[in-house]
Amino acid sequence: MNPDTSDTLVRVRSLRFAFGPRVIYDGIDIDIVRGKVTAILGPSGTGKTTLLRLIGGQWKPSSGSIEFDGIDVHAQSRSELFELRKRMGLLFQSGALLTDLTVFENVAFPLREHTKLPESMIRDLVLMKLEAVGLRGAAALYPEQISGGMARRVALARAIALEPEMIMYDEPFTGQDPISMGVLVRLIRGLNQALGLTSVIVTHDVEDVLKIADYVYVISGGKVLDHGTPDEIRNSKSALVSQFLNGEADGPVSFHYKSATTYEQDLMAGRA
């Protein structure tokens, strides 16, 4: 049931990663197919953001490999890594806008850093990107003057400014009202269809992502629980997956962060 491997843009193989003693990934394989929208679902705190940072080469896995277009991300020199990163965009959960620059300058930032385009061209490009996310009117504002949802849309405009081959979206839908949500969903699909962009969407917003994703991975507890097309996932036999999709607190996936002691032990310890 694996996607066609010859057309894989990102290939993650037996990846392990840990923060000190806490194991985040315990050997996972993920394939991200070129030109498709891949969704990565999982409960909060499983390490979805961590996965994106690993793919972007900011953190190193303890073992296993991540290849981007056949190039091992973690075997590159610093400058080679930067070349590789020009081909991918990452939309941070927080937006990560540069606070000393206006919205306009934030979107212009990658263009100014990596191209020698004339000022008028940069202006047109930036306004086009801002128009696409519906924020052309906010061009002159500073990041502290816009809301969290707007900041994430600005970050999206910035991520697509250089037109990379792949964009990784970290929770793009949180903080969006239904209208801008619809716009974002259409935008992501549109970018994907018009430019053949590969998209990776990390989210816990199950229903919306199942509408636009071509392929879905469900991860939890350091493992891939299930993967397949949205329809396959919806009909998954796995108890874990259906618990996650239906949002039940009780089930194989624990809502609680793993603890060494039981709840009762903790409460009693305070009285001793």
Place this chain on the structure above:
Amino acid sequence: MNFLTPATEGLRGLGRATLFLLTILAAIPGALLRPRLIIQQIYSVGNLSLIIIIISGSFIGMVLALQGYRTLVNFGAASSLGVLVALSIVRELGPVVTGLLFAGRAGTALAAEIGLMKATDQLAGMEMMAVDPIKRVIAPRFIAGLIAMPLLVSIFSMMAIGIAGGHAIGVELLGVDDGSYWSQINQSMHGGDIRDMLIKSSVFGLAISWIAVYQGYHAAPTSEGVSRATTSTVVVSSLAILALDFVLTAFMFR
């Protein structure tokens, strides 16, 4: 085993800081190609420190003149007041006091700014946009600190010796002869003294900028981490200035 941990941690920190300095130095040629970024930083570490430097320079010159006059007049040597002020300022107080003020005014601002950029993922965001934060953010600030310090020290010394400091008190207020104020200074100071002053202030500028950007860049990405980075910047740079001052003075002592 336990008492070794702080020592090894200290060594690790020093090693990390040294490697960090080497990375910055390697990024400097690239950063020099973008003078606009450096100019912006000179403004925030230099221009914005100007007022405090001018005011404290004047006051320190005035105090030196008052104190010096009281002692010198007992020996009938009031005309040497200028020498006393000029030597103390150029050889010691200029670089040291400016360095301490610079660490407090510009060093902390640098550390806090960089620490906050880290805490809010701005540095990580830049890295993911294939922009090297060392080249884009750290190196211009480091270079600006390096350029601004000797200039600030010179301005401080000029204020303290001439214009508003020692000259104002000694000549205008206490009646030391203007001619002998300057001629005595001329006779006992050499170009070498000014050169040593510039060397000292450049070394201090390097130390402060290095410490500030290191503390900011390696701050824990929390509000507490940023506040700790600012505090350490002041503490570590002040100690570094005083220790370096001793070493440099010992070398320059002829």
Place this chain on the structure above:
Amino acid sequence: MQSRSLELLVGFFVCLGIAAVFVLTFRVASLDSVGDSGSSYTITAKFENTGSLARGASVKLSGVRIGRVREIGIDPETFQAVVSMEIDGSRNNIPSDSNLKILTAGLLGEQYIGLEPGGDPEPLKNGSEIAFTQSALVLENLIGQFLTSFTQKEPSAAKKSEESAEPKAAPKSDGPAPAPAK
């Protein structure tokens, strides 16, 4: 947009700083030449002992500053100190047979060179060497001379007048050994 005013302000700051460096080098360290005219000429002289004479010390004629010491070196053959001085270009009629003394301003003050004019109509020029010099008084030598003359005074007080000018380097065994004056 506002980058113009930013550049202006930074330019102002850098200018102020550089101006301060110049003020310090010229006004404080007087790297400029001694006279207002700006021109000067250099003369040299050899001394047995320059004491604590330092670079930059004044050269004075009748108490008026006319130049300064530029360099103090050693003659490789005679091991005498060679002092080169920069004299104000407007003082161009100083007799070439003038003599130089290393003097002290006050009891504990700085040492400077005092110039006593001679009578030669030929003036000093750039590169001239002054032949007549008197070294700095070194306190230890002075005390040594004093003690020598003091110990010698007791056995033969009559010799005092001859000895006091140029003391002999052979004191009594129990007296402190004076450093040779020459």
